[in-house]
Amino acid sequence: MFNRAKVVVVVAVILSLMVPGVALAKEFPDVIAGHWGQKEIQGMSDLGFIAGNPDGKFYPDNPITRAQFAAIIVKALKLPVNAVQQPTFKDVNKKHWALGVVEAASKAGFIMGSQGLFRPDDMISRQEMGVIVMKISEKHGYAGDGSTAFLGQYRDNAEVSQWAAAKLSDAAKFGYIEEFHFSDEHFGIQSAQHNRVLAPLNAATRAQASVAVYKVLVKTGLI
Numbered sequence: 001m002f003n004r005a006k007v008v009v010v011v012a013v014i015l016s017l018m019v020p021g022v023a024l025a026k027e028f029p030d031v032i033a034g035h036w037g038q039k040e041i042q043g044m045s046d047l048g049f050i051a052g053n054p055d056g057k058f059y060p061d062n063p064i065t066r067a068q069f070a071a072i073i074v075k076a077l078k079l080p081v082n083a084v085q086q087p088t089f090k091d092v093n094k095k096h097w098a099l100g101v102v103e104a105a106s107k108a109g110f111i112m113g114s115q116g117l118f119r120p121d122d123m124i125s126r127q128e129m130g131v132i133v134m135k136i137s138e139k140h141g142y143a144g145d146g147s148t149a150f151l152g153q154y155r156d157n158a159e160v161s162q163w164a165a166a167k168l169s170d171a172a173k174f175g176y177i178e179e180f181h182f183s184d185e186h187f188g189i190q191s192a193q194h195n196r197v198l199a200p201l202n203a204a205t206r207a208q209a210s211v212a213v214y215k216v217l218v219k220t221g222l223i
Helices: 004-018 038-046 065-079 099-107 125-140 151-154 162-173 206-219
Strands: none
Touching: 004 151, 038 065, 065 099, 065 125, 065 206, 125 162, 151 162
């Protein structure tokens, strides 16, 4: 017998896989209400900019690599990904899965390498992430004042690298990079003991990256 309900479900699933930004509304079981980044993570997911694992979870506290972060901003900013004849970075060659997105993010001026290397599989630090989202903000009309004074309120401000200080300060001031949060096994209990800590050298997590990108997209009117 023809089952109309089954047909509708199958069509919806196919559309969610084929069309960027079209997805079945779904919450990640490990990013429930009460998690500090739930709103932004859900927003990024609904827009098709991030995805969970095959098991349906998001793993918000897992670290994110430089290549993975490049992939997120390229998708979120709709940057063109073109065929690459000559890779810019020696460690992101034609066999690397992230070649296109790394080249796109680099060409747009948001992500840089060093000494001919990009370090795609290194974890991206919170200060690196702060610099990148601030560059996005500046390009779309929201520049900071370039002062590092805002960093003074964090007790670990001396850990901030000089090259990142001005942009990280502006990113924190705009709320793109928040005070350090972590989640325990109960899905997102914020610890008060980490207030006023910026943790600039810590590896950024999937949750922190999602929140930072979502906030800069909202601030600049890109979504």
